Amino acid sequence: MKNKRLLMLSGMALSTLLFLSGCVQTDKSGNPTGLIWDWLGQPMSNLILFFAEDQALGFGLAIIIVTLLVRFIILPLGIYQSWKAAIQSEKMNYLKPILGPIQERMKNASSQEEQLAAQQEYFATQKQYGVSMLGGIGCLPMLIQMPFFSAIYFAARHTPGISEATFLGIDLGKSSIVLTAVAAILYYGQSLLMTVGMDEEQKKQMRTMSLMNPLIIGYFSLVSPAGVTLYWVIGGLFGILQQAITNFILKPRIRKQVEEEFKNITVSATPRKTKDVTPKASAIIEEKTSKKSNRNAGKQRSR
Numbered sequence: 001m002k003n004k005r006l007l008m009l010s011g012m013a014l015s016t017l018l019f020l021s022g023c024v025q026t027d028k029s030g031n032p033t034g035l036i037w038d039w040l041g042q043p044m045s046n047l048i049l050f051f052a053e054d055q056a057l058g059f060g061l062a063i064i065i066v067t068l069l070v071r072f073i074i075l076p077l078g079i080y081q082s083w084k085a086a087i088q089s090e091k092m093n094y095l096k097p098i099l100g101p102i103q104e105r106m107k108n109a110s111s112q113e114e115q116l117a118a119q120q121e122y123f124a125t126q127k128q129y130g131v132s133m134l135g136g137i138g139c140l141p142m143l144i145q146m147p148f149f150s151a152i153y154f155a156a157r158h159t160p161g162i163s164e165a166t167f168l169g170i171d172l173g174k175s176s177i178v179l180t181a182v183a184a185i186l187y188y189g190q191s192l193l194m195t196v197g198m199d200e201e202q203k204k205q206m207r208t209m210s211l212m213n214p215l216i217i218g219y220f221s222l223v224s225p226a227g228v229t230l231y232w233v234i235g236g237l238f239g240i241l242q243q244a245i246t247n248f249i250l251k252p253r254i255r256k257q258v259e260e261e262f263k264n265i266t267v268s269a270t271p272r273k274t275k276d277v278t279p280k281a282s283a284i285i286e287e288k289t290s291k292k293s294n295r296n297a298g299k300q301r302s303r
Contacts, residue, residue: 032154040151044070045159052161060167063156063227067234070152074145075242082246083254089198090251090258091131098125149235156231163225176226183229184218186236193243197251 025034032041044066051062092099102122109115126132156162163173170176191210195203217236221229 032158036147036151037154040147041154044152044155048155048159049161052165058167059159059162059165059172059227060170060230063162063172063230064234066155067152067231068238070148071235071238074148077145078242079245079250082242083250086246086251086254087258088132090254091129091262094258094262095125095129095131098129152231153228156227157225159227162227165227167226167230170226172227172230173225175222175224176229177222179226179229179233180218180221183221183232183236184214186233186240187217188214190236190239190243193240193247196247 025032025037027033047066047069048059048062051057051065052059055062057065099122102118102125106115106118106122109118165172170179188210191206191213195206195210198206217232221232
């Protein structure tokens with residue numbers, strides 16, 4: 001169960017980056033095209049040009065401003081997603097007395113049938129108390145955000161003039177070790193923030209993801225121009241801000257909400273079902289008859 005969850009979280013992190021190249025199509029020359037680019041990417045590219053050239057701010061600041069604008073637009077969706085996930089996390093904490101023993105039975109099952117029965121009981125208990133198996137994350141908020149991420153990614157990569165520009169002495173057309181390190185550190189910090197308030201067991205489950213995200217970001221940054229990495233740096237800063245809002249503003253309120261919800265619910269460990277070994281009446285009668293016959297046979301032999 002834990003391994004499946006870790007694989008799912010790591011897969012989501014990798015899929016997020018791969019999805020960036022999937023939303024926007026490219027032609028044979030590698031130039032972006034398609035509906036997402038026309039409706040989102042091209043306007044973002046024009047905004048970058050507006051701030052960089054018309055306002056004479058330079059391409060570095062232009063990428064930062066447009067990235068911040070996009071992230072602020074989709075911030076409500078990100079907060080909503082974090083809020084739903086935090087509710088499910090708090091509910092799981094309250095249900096540990098019930099779900100813990102079931103997880104132990106799943107872990108120590110001696111047969112596939114026993115493990116399947118424990119899994120079914122686990123999912124049924126989650127459903128009974130309104131806990132989502134996907135942690136309340138949901139697909140719709142994530143799907144809505146992806147085209148925006150994809151569009152700004154390609155805008156930072158393909159806007160004319162970025163490849164020849166510099167920012168703080170960094171060539172935006174070539175990969176930058178400095179920005180790569182900053183991006184990896186920021187995403188690692190965001191992953192650590194996600195574990196604040198978790199118990200040791202949950203932190204162990206998140207450890208793989210905490211390392212996976214910065215490694216993936218670091219790799220893609222090394223093979224991408226610094227203009228794209230700058231977008232990821234700003235995205236990492238914004239991600240830390242969003243996670244801080246979740247940890248220190250949303251979670252305390254959610255904790256009180258879940259406490260109220262579970263206040264009148266008695267949460268106790270589910271007793272393990274044991275096989276009924278009480279002798280049936282027919283077996284008792286048969287046993288008594290057998291003993292009586294044996295006594296009679298013994299008396300006849302003694303005579």
